[in-house]
Amino acid sequence: MSFTHVVMFKWKDESFDAQAVAEALQSAVAAIDGVQSYVCGPDVNLSPGSFDFAVVGTFDDRDSFLTYRDNPEHQRIIKEMINPHLESRSVAQLES
């Protein structure tokens, strides 16, 4: 049973270049155990009303996800790089 975490962001300013966010998240995740796959980046503007950025992480289990969620560098990225630009956020987690 894997654990899939999905979060999407709408930025206050749609033109915000979130490449640095994607890179910071990817390098933070590289140092965390239990991550089966991790994809993040800007939306491709294909679907009307789509969000601006998405993260999809698949973890070995819930505990591996919690380790990621509470990781200090991950929390720093949220606080310093995401939240200041954030208009809205949608999140869900699945056991799969």
Next chain:
Amino acid sequence: MSFTHVVMFKWKDESFDAQAVAEALQSAVAAIDGVQSYVCGPDVNLSPGSFDFAVVGTFDDRDSFLTYRDNPEHQRIIKEMINPHLESRSVAQLES
């Protein structure tokens, strides 16, 4: 380069049992080419304010996703099984 599609639903009635939606989506996807992975189901209620249901599909490329998106059975499931229960929807797609 894969193509990741993510969509989340909030149901009008939080207690709506979406297991039939998950099963219908899974069987529709089984008959579609270019699907690398496909996970869908109810949220586990771990994060405050989380959505109720999520779908994460990874496709060979954008065209494979469009084939899935426009697939008649997929469209039927949206129209008959999802939309009648839908309060809100968040969507994003990534090229990864």
